[in-house]
Amino acid sequence: MSTFLRRVVLLTGAGGGLGREFAHQLLAAGADLILSSHHPHRLTAAAEFAAHHQTSPHPGRIRALLPADLSDPASCDRLAQQVMHVAPDLDLIIHNAGVGLYGPLNVIPPAAIERLLQINLHAPIRLTAALLPMLRHRPNGQIVFISSILGRAALPNISVYSAAKFGLRGFASGLAADGYCVSTVYPFFTQTDILDAPQYGEGPPRRVPRWLVDQPRPVVRASLAGIAARRRHIFPGWKAKLFAVVAAVAPDLLPPFSRLV
Numbered sequence: 001m002s003t004f005l006r007r008v009v010l011l012t013g014a015g016g017g018l019g020r021e022f023a024h025q026l027l028a029a030g031a032d033l034i035l036s037s038h039h040p041h042r043l044t045a046a047a048e049f050a051a052h053h054q055t056s057p058h059p060g061r062i063r064a065l066l067p068a069d070l071s072d073p074a075s076c077d078r079l080a081q082q083v084m085h086v087a088p089d090l091d092l093i094i095h096n097a098g099v100g101l102y103g104p105l106n107v108i109p110p111a112a113i114e115r116l117l118q119i120n121l122h123a124p125i126r127l128t129a130a131l132l133p134m135l136r137h138r139p140n141g142q143i144v145f146i147s148s149i150l151g152r153a154a155l156p157n158i159s160v161y162s163a164a165k166f167g168l169r170g171f172a173s174g175l176a177a178d179g180y181c182v183s184t185v186y187p188f189f190t191q192t193d194i195l196d197a198p199q200y201g202e203g204p205p206r207r208v209p210r211w212l213v214d215q216p217r218p219v220v221r222a223s224l225a226g227i228a229a230r231r232r233h234i235f236p237g238w239k240a241k242l243f244a245v246v247a248a249v250a251p252d253l254l255p256p257f258s259r260l261v
């Protein structure tokens with residue numbers, strides 16, 4: 001994983017389940033990290049987790065911890081300014097922050113819809129636009145979007161989340177067409193707090209069965225391998241790969257699958 005040695009990386013959503021693991025593995029690979037998350041205490045905990053049990057001969061360093069509320073455009077702009085200040089040599093952005101939302105569209109409060117779109121879609125676009133002038137001059141410049149298998153095919157009751165994840169995929173394709181080095185990652189259901197995201201509507205809460213979910217460590221390992229290889233589309237794990245194939249060639253099989261989740 002020497003590709004990350006001394007690469008300067010901005011990681012959003014660093015305090016979450018995948019974010020903590022990204023920070024840990026990137027640090028082990030020698031990266032120079034700027035970590036951002038919503039809650040300062042989760043950011044500090046993620047930094048401690050990342051530094052813990054590092055056995056790598058060339059560990060990187062954590063250059064800055066920058067809390068930001070990506071649901072607020074002003075906070076998003078502030079984050080971009082801070083990044084320009086602490087990391088004018090930025091090489092890689094991993095847009096990982098995200099929230100979930102489950103339920104029939106007609107019962108989800110409009111404010112919850114707006115908030116999800118702000119965090120999952122508008123903020124990555126806004127941050128990328130602000131940081132691109134800096135990044136475009138870096139020889140190893142790269143932008144990574146953490147989409148989802150639900151950015152390949154939608155399942156019932158998750159339309160707004162899918163809209164944002166499809167949107168990221170479209171935005172990434174546009175940037176790639178403009179000549180930027182872009183990777184989009186499509187994880188399968190993974191054991192993190194997002195699986196307990198707010199659910200609206202009647203009926204008992206839905207839970208993805210444990211036997212079906214992936215674990216953050218291998219998902220992040222496979223994601224970083226794809227990012228290091230500068231792959232355009234990354235499916236971290238066999239379930240993500242299988243879902244993408246079925247979504248492409250036999251989408252009618254997906255609605256029965258959705259009854260499991």
Ligand SMILES: NC(=O)c1ccc[n+]([C@@H]2O[C@H](COP(=O)([O-])OP(=O)(O)OC[C@H]3O[C@@H](n4cnc5c(N)ncnc54)[C@H](OP(=O)(O)O)[C@@H]3O)[C@@H](O)[C@H]2O)c1
Nearest residue numbers: 013015016017018037038039070097098148189190192194
């Ligand atoms: N886990 C899955 O099943 C799965 C599958 C496919 C794709 N993904 C995607 O993977 C990414 C990481 O999610 P995760 O699974 O690690 O979930 P998670 O544990 O819930 O982490 C979500 C992260 O997003 C941050 N965040 C939430 N609201 C924010 C806001 N207003 N401003 C700034 N940051 C905010 C959180 O910050 P705090 O920690 O500070 O609260 C947290 O660090 C997301 O984009 C998600 O959509 C997840």
